Amino acid sequence: MVNPALLLAVPLALAFLIPLVRLVARGVVKWIPVFAMAFNFIASVLIIPRALEEAIVTEIGGFPAPFCINLVAGPLGSILSSFIALIGLLVAIYSFDYLREVPTAKYYTMYLLLLTGATGIVLTGDIFNLFVFFEILCISSYSLVAYQGNKAGIEASVKYLVQGSIGSSLLLLGIGLIYGQYGTLNMGDLAGKIEGISSPSAFVPLVLMITGLGVEAAIFPLNAWLPDAHSSAPSSISAVLSGVAIGVGLYSIARILFTVFGGTALLETLAVIGLLTLLVGELSALSQDDVKRLLAYSSIGQMGLIAFGLGLATGEGVTGGLFQLLSHGLSKALLFLSVGYMIYRSGSKKISDLQGSWKRTPVASLGFAVGAFSLVGLPPFIGFPGKFLIVRSALLKGELFYTVLVAFVLFATVVEGGYFFRVVQIIFFKGTGGRRLKREVAPVSGLIPLVVLMLLILIVGVYPGLITGLIDSAAAELTARSSYFTLVMGST
Amino acid sequence: MDRRQLIKWLKEPLKMSNKYSLHVVYFCTGCGIIEIPPSITARWDAERFGVKPVATPRQANLFLITGYVSLKTLKPIIRTYEQMPAPKYTVAFGSCPIDGGMYWDSYNTINHLDKYIPIDGYIAGCMPRPEAVFAGITHLWTLIDEGKADGYKKYRRNYSQYRSNQERLYGELGWPPRFETEGLENE
Amino acid sequence: MVGMKIAGIIFSPIIGVITGLLLTGAARKMVARVEWRYGPPILQPVIDLIKLFFQRPPSHGKTFDYGLIASLAGSIVLVLFLPVGRLCPLSEGGGLLLITYLILIGPLGMALSGGEGANPYVSIGISRKLILSLGYEVTLLLILLSVMSEYDTISIFNVVRAQSENGWSLFSWPLVIPGLAYLLILPAILGVKPFDVASAPQEISSGPHVEYGGKYLALSKLEGGLSEFIGIALFVNLFLGGWSIPGSLHLPAGVLGVFLGVLVFLAKVAFVFSLNVTVSASFPRLRVEQAVKYLWSWPAFIGLVGLIIVSAL
Amino acid sequence: MLEAILVVAFGGALVSYFLGRWTSRIRDYFALGVWIAILGMTSYLHQIEPKISTFYPGFLGYDLSLRITSLSWLFAVTVAAVSVLVIIYSFRYIKGHEKRNLFYFLLLLVNGGMMGITLSGDLLSFYIFWEIASWSTFLLISFNRGKALPAGLRYVVMSVIGSAAMLVATLSLYSSYGTLALSDLSTHLATAGGGYVIFIFLLFFVSFGVKNAIVPFHTWLPPAHSEAPAPFSAVLSGLLVKMGTYGLILIFYLIAGMKIFLGLGTGIWSFHYIISALAGVTIVVPSFIAVLQDDAKKTLAWSTVGQAGYIVLGVSFGTGLALAAGIFHFLNHAMFKSLLFMSIGTVERKTSTRDLNELGGLVKRTPVLFVVTLVGAAGLIGIPLTNGFFSKWMLYKTLILEGNPFLAFAALVGTWGTVLYSYRLIHNVFFGQLPEKYRDVTRTSFSTYLPMVILSIAIVFFGVFPGFLLGEINVVTTSLGFTPLDVQLWGISSDSGTVNTLNILAALAVVGVMVWYLFRSSAETTEVSQEDSYTAGAPVPQGRFTYTADFYRPLEKIIRPYLKDRIEDFYGMLVGFVGVLSDTVRRIYTGYVGTYVAYILALLAAVLLVQLGWKPW
Structure with a gap:
């Protein structure tokens, strides 16, 4: 059996080992993240079956709950951590030859830290640790966004930093208020103690925390940092940021809202905010001519969709939201990686400069098409079951209000189709136009993650049953407060 | 007029119908054209004899060349004549097509039309009145009856001669020979 | 019954062709008389035909030949589907709807044939012909639909039979309205002046017929006569009661009755035709857009009113 | 058997793509062979008992099933037959084009999708195959570059709208009755209220109307058909558009049933x-x-x-x-x-x-x-x-x-x-x-x-x-x-009208032969060339x-003003409106950190104020 703590310890240790290794053997550095993530992936996949039976609660420091720092590797946690590890692994492979011209050691350190933070967030059972891991995640993302050292990157990073810090402070404030009132930071304990959210004593910290987390989760209108940050980061980092980081942010909102506070009354609002985010994101993406910025806006939209799904608060809606979380992660990672690959060749982020990529980089172009189709929700790709589940659960509610909301969701889908299909056309069906390229070759190793992601998207799209079972139990974990309480606190 | 004699119809339907169904192609080749409108309108009414103007040479079997023939008009005349389906007849108006008339020493008018296309009948005069036109047509009837209106056969028989005459005038005509032209080069 | 059917199959095309031919001749004579001329003999078209069959015309190719053959054959077949007096061999099958489509074969066959002649005049003529057809078809379809709705049948034979029992449609309410519309468009259907833009000899050298000589012209003349016959026969059948005599008179049964019926029918055809010839002899030609504007204004309006009244009643 | 057809169709598409990378000749014949096989299999199913077979149990909780009835057989066999012919036609047409493999892959995919549409036994698999056919169609329409790109985009946007409508209708049916099988829905809908039936009908009508290009939804079709590669235009016009017809028949007569359909209003x-x-x-x-x-x-x-x-x-x-x-x-x-x-x-x-x-x-x-x-x-x-x-x-x-x-x-x-x-x-x-x-x-x-x-x-x-x-x-x-x-x-x-084609054929044949004989027996003709044409004597x-x-210039002058496609203008206006909207929305992201911070605080303040004032939570 693998201790879930190892999922955090190994990458963290390896991250700090990197500078040392660099001194000894330069060539090994790039293998370290691959190794770490491979380990994480295998370990968390191994955990999943057991986590499905009963969540693994690891208590660090030897104290019993609620006093310890505990990790809860339930179905949700283990699925998400393996998902993070998978994306991390693929992006690490992608980065193999992609980053030749920049100092790599710092990059990999930060990269591993980011993923460790993300893994920590999904595994932790303690809201203060949530904050800590969040900070790890955020700080490493700030530096990675600015990694290329160009003006746009630094500017984006600073903007991100300012907003992220405000978010973190709000989060911390909320945590402090909670601790002051209930005297505990353990999620399971809190789940047992907090009765409802109508009293200001519970509501104010909840709002503070949600707003704080919302910044990272790219909820409208807290998401203004995202387009800049995602578009100016290196493509590999954009893939992780878009595919993992904001998803993790949304996860933590859900966790706080569902498990900790049981705030079912707020869910309708979450659905509406999600819808707003969706519309704003998709509409903003429509008139972009920078392909990475387009993808970034699309991420905002997708976060909105997931929030909408979670906000439906039925078991199926949450399943849909989580499914969409994974499907968005895979698709968006694929999109960013393939776009990065094309940009690597053409040296320009403008959509019009992607013309004729089909001839130059067929696999990356295919990757883009698959990712785009998947995001729009076309079968047989993975986006279809996600969107399908969300729409179905909204309609299953059987209320006119949700039916109207679904109409808006579908409108957003149409808009999304509009811009994605345009780009697909440009990539596939426009001539090269005789433009000179920045580079003539691109590393082959970058194609491996693309192919893997495409296969995953296709296979899971055709057999969503592979993961819906897991996600169903994950959703159950998220929504069932009392069982979470008993799980963490024991039967006492 | 033997139009109503059934025996003759049964004996020689070709001749009879050719006689009494003369479809005329005329175009303004010369001044004689001025006599055509009176002859087909109410005053003289050529239609009672089955003579009827038609729009294209394809539908016609009688070609009226109305007056003098300039070099420029001769080419269309030849082409039009060649486009008419056989059996076909030509009647030339006035003295000019016969021997050049008052244009006999003109630099751009031909003197003898029958060097270029066969003429079945001439209506002399400068210019002939509608009565003369009718006289010409009745004369044509007798020629058809007697089998003497065989200009189209002559044209075919002596095509190489006609063609060489035409080409002497124009050089290249602009359309290929209508029939076989053996011996054309020898002349 | 079978005997009558066979008789119909044999005789009605012959009657059609001959009547068509004679009508053309009569028209020439009548026009001449209107213009104070003596005019050609009525049999002049026959003389022309004999001559034309003996000429040696040029051919432009296979489509040039077979298009024309199809055109004439189509028109002859159409006669089989029209009641000619009491001779109505095939008019049970398909009815008016089939007729509206069979009518197309004649002009389209000629259009194809002329097309291969590769002469722009042909194209212009056909373009005008099609536009003009569209012009009158709008009204014609309204009229046909009124008749079919009123009698609740698509069979032209039933329409004629109903008239022989209830009186002519032209003199019955509400079919008098479409009947009037039909009279207004009849010259256009026949393609006589003022609607002879399609084959205007003076402007476009007789349009689709420009490359026809000899037997081609002969066939197209036969087709032309036949289509005039068809246009009028349709009117007579739909509105003037086909073979039936007005009043309490009834035709005797048997062969004599059939014969008399055909005669009555032909008399009506001749009467309607002479009306049209009078109109055509006294009007100048319209340009095609003028013609279409005319056809789409009053006749179409009357036809529409007729259809509305018929379907409302 | 039904599953085999789909496996062959989709598998054939994939295999032909990879075969094409190796040798184009074998790819061509392989694609043809695949569809001849499908045609054979489909025709073998002629007039068998209607049967349903589940080919994918438990896709998101449904059993996806295939079903063959006389109706779907008729459509399926048409799809297969035309596909075979189109593939033969493509051999030569697509030669020399750069993206041949992609073309074959997509063509076979579209055809396979259409087979799936006709054979699917429940609305969800119908939807899935419908979408597969839709997006591969989009790629094929865009195939020829140039003007094809806006045409393809227009198609796909309208198509996505249509599929969204279908998705809502399908899921609404599911949430009401808990089943999507074509054979079961009719009994449920028989008891439904008129308003609900109209709601469902309208949604499906939008979806199938877009595909079938019924008038308010037709604007995608003209550019798409004219810009697509010719073999695909044939498929598009002959088959794909008519999948909308199939859908309409399905929803009107099979799912709702004649009585409900004719009884509305x-x-x-x-x-x-x-x-x-x-x-x-x-x-x-x-x-x-x-x-x-x-x-x-x-x-x-x-x-x-x-x-x-x-x-x-x-x-x-x-x-x-x-x-x-x-x-x-x-x-x-x-x-x-x-x-x-x-x-x-x-x-x-x-x-x-x-x-x-x-x-x-x-x-x-x-x-x-x-x-x-x-x-x-x-x-x-x-x-x-x-x-x-x-x-x-x-x-x-x-x-x-x-x-x-x-x-x-x-x-x-x-x-x-x-x-x-x-x-x-x-x-x-x-x-x-x-x-x-x-x-x-x-x-x-x-x-x-x-x-x-x-x-x-x-x-x-x-x-x-x-x-x-x-x-x-x-x-x-x-x-x-x-x-x-x-x-x-x-x-x-x-009783009310008979039509007998043999009569017409016999009459036309006999009369035709007679006229032909008349034509042949009269004087001979001489063949002339095209240049020998009446030109008033001029060469x-x-x-x-x-x-x-x-x-048709005279006609055009009269009718053109009345035939302006106002619906297209209307859609253009809508698209323009969405563009303006998108531009406006984009301005929310001003680029100034100050504004962004204000957003964060504003949200916080707003939520708190609302809670203090109205207490909705």
Whole structure:
């Protein structure tokens, strides 16, 4: 059996080992993240079956709950951590030859830290640790966004930093208020103690925390940092940021809202905010001519969709939201990686400069098409079951209000189709136009993650049953407060 | 007029119908054209004899060349004549097509039309009145009856001669020979 | 019954062709008389035909030949589907709807044939012909639909039979309205002046017929006569009661009755035709857009009113 | 068996892609073999008992199933047959194009998707196959670059709207009744309220209407059809668009059932009558817009819209004869429209233009092409003894006898539009003097001709013996609850009107032979060349001596102002509006951190204030 703590310890240790290794053997550095993530992936996949039976609660420091720092590797946690590890692994492979011209050691350190933070967030059972891991995640993302050292990157990073810090402070404030009132930071304990959210004593910290987390989760209108940050980061980092980081942010909102506070009354609002985010994101993406910025806006939209799904608060809606979380992660990672690959060749982020990529980089172009189709929700790709589940659960509610909301969701889908299909056309069906390229070759190793992601998207799209079972139990974990309480606190 | 004699119809339907169904192609080749409108309108009414103007040479079997023939008009005349389906007849108006008339020493008018296309009948005069036109047509009837209106056969028989005459005038005509032209080069 | 059917199959095309031919001749004579001329003999078209069959015309190719053959054959077949007096061999099958489509074969066959002649005049003529057809078809379809709705049948034979029992449609309410519309468009259907833009000899050298000589012209003349016959026969059948005599008179049964019926029918055809010839002899030609504007204004309006009244009643 | 068909179809698509990377020749024959096999398998299923088989248990909680009935068999076999012909046609057409593998892959994918649509046994698998066909269609439409890109985009956006509507309707049905199987829904819907049924109908109608290009949703079709590669235009027009028809039949007669469908509303405000009226508009207006087009494929594209109107009119009118006419016309349309698109595609390939004002005189160079195009156009017009006549006749008959003369008028006038543009198409491509630049146009290869010849033979054959198809259609309409028609091999007999194609054929043959004999026995003719034409004596001008430009100018001057596509303008306005909206929304992200911080605090403050004031939570 693998201790879930190892999922955090190994990458963290390896991250700090990197500078040392660099001194000894330069060539090994790039293998370290691959190794770490491979380990994480295998370990968390191994955990999943057991986590499905009963969540693994690891208590660090030897104290019993609620006093310890505990990790809860339930179905949700283990699925998400393996998902993070998978994306991390693929992006690490992608980065193999992609980053030749920049100092790599710092990059990999930060990269591993980011993923460790993300893994920590999904595994932790303690809201203060949530904050800590969040900070790890955020700080490493700030530096990675600015990694290329160009003006746009630094500017984006600073903007991100300012907003992220405000978010973190709000989060911390909320945590402090909670601790002051209930005297505990353990999620399971809190789940047992907090009765409802109508009293200001519970509501104010909840709002503070949600707003704080919302910044990272790219909820409208807290998401203004995202387009800049995602578009100016290196493509590999954009893939992780878009595919993992904001998803993790949304996860933590859900966790706080569902498990900790049981705030079912707020869910309708979450659905509406999600819808707003969706519309704003998709509409903003429509008139972009920078392909990475387009993808970034699309991420905002997708976060909105997931929030909408979670906000439906039925078991199926949450399943849909989580499914969409994974499907968005895979698709968006694929999109960013393939776009990065094309940009690597053409040296320009403008959509019009992607013309004729089909001839130059067929696999990356295919990757883009698959990712785009998947995001729009076309079968047989993975986006279809996600969107399908969300729409179905909204309609299953059987209320006119949700039916109207679904109409808006579908409108957003149409808009999304509009811009994605345009780009697909440009990539596939426009001539090269005789433009000179920045580079003539691109590393082959970058194609491996693309192919893997495409296969995953296709296979899971055709057999969503592979993961819906897991996600169903994950959703159950998220929504069932009392069982979470008993799980963490024991039967006492 | 033997139009109503059934025996003759049964004996020689070709001749009879050719006689009494003369479809005329005329175009303004010369001044004689001025006599055509009176002859087909109410005053003289050529239609009672089955003579009827038609729009294209394809539908016609009688070609009226109305007056003098300039070099420029001769080419269309030849082409039009060649486009008419056989059996076909030509009647030339006035003295000019016969021997050049008052244009006999003109630099751009031909003197003898029958060097270029066969003429079945001439209506002399400068210019002939509608009565003369009718006289010409009745004369044509007798020629058809007697089998003497065989200009189209002559044209075919002596095509190489006609063609060489035409080409002497124009050089290249602009359309290929209508029939076989053996011996054309020898002349 | 079978005997009558066979008789119909044999005789009605012959009657059609001959009547068509004679009508053309009569028209020439009548026009001449209107213009104070003596005019050609009525049999002049026959003389022309004999001559034309003996000429040696040029051919432009296979489509040039077979298009024309199809055109004439189509028109002859159409006669089989029209009641000619009491001779109505095939008019049970398909009815008016089939007729509206069979009518197309004649002009389209000629259009194809002329097309291969590769002469722009042909194209212009056909373009005008099609536009003009569209012009009158709008009204014609309204009229046909009124008749079919009123009698609740698509069979032209039933329409004629109903008239022989209830009186002519032209003199019955509400079919008098479409009947009037039909009279207004009849010259256009026949393609006589003022609607002879399609084959205007003076402007476009007789349009689709420009490359026809000899037997081609002969066939197209036969087709032309036949289509005039068809246009009028349709009117007579739909509105003037086909073979039936007005009043309490009834035709005797048997062969004599059939014969008399055909005669009555032909008399009506001749009467309607002479009306049209009078109109055509006294009007100048319209340009095609003028013609279409005319056809789409009053006749179409009357036809529409007729259809509305018929379907409302 | 059903699963095997789909496995072969989709697997064939993939394999042919990878085969193509290796050798193109084997890929071609492989693709052909795949579809011949599918055609064989499908025809083997002829008139078997309707059966349902689950091929994918538990996709998101549903059992996806396949199902074959007489209706779906008819559509499936049409899809398979036309696909085979189109693949044969593609051999030559796509040669020399750079993305051949992609083309074959997508073509086979679309066809496979359509097989899936016809064979699917529940609405969810219907939706999945529908979407697969839709996006691969999008890629194929965009295939030719240039103007094809906006056309493809327009198609896909409208298609996505349609599928969104279908998704909502499907899921709404599921949430109401807990099942999506086609065979079960009818019993549930029988008890549903009228308002709900109309809601479902409208959603499905939007979806299928977009695909079927019924008038308010038709704007994607003309550019898409004209810009797609020719073999695919044939598929698009002959089959894909008609999947909408299949859907309409499915939802109207199978899922809802005839009684519900015909029972919504009364008089001219009944649901099926309104759709019929829309179909009437769809017939008339596009048929005349087609007359005004200068682009050969655009003419055909608008013609597709018009013909789709006939089909939808038949489907929605609600009598057995009308439904039979609609299905029959679908089959016919698949034949003649694929034929016409193929032939125009060949012309375009030979002359590298499809501008009707440029072409001309090709009858001298490609006589076989002329004949097959002529047959196709005759079928399109509905000349007796071609298949198009019969379906139209049935439609008109039922419209008139059921007391709808105005719909019949629309249909008949539409036919005149068809006559006009069909003749113009034939004339401008094949007639007139052969321009100098097309003197060396060569005949095309056997593989290009073969499908066209087969199709033209089919058009005539089924025109003379409509009973072969009508028998099948009769089974379908009977299974949908209509009284069977009295179908004979030569047509239909009934009290209210009979049509006997053999009579017409015999009459035409006998009279034709007689006229031909008359023609032959009179004087001989002399063959002359094209240049020997009446020109008032002048030699035929070299270059252009043809009347093709502005063929219907006098008519155009009259009707063009009335035929402006206002719906397209309206959609353009909508798109512009969304563009403005998007631009406005984008300005939320001002680029100043201060604003962003203000957003964060504003949200916080707002939520707190709302909670303090209204206490909604």
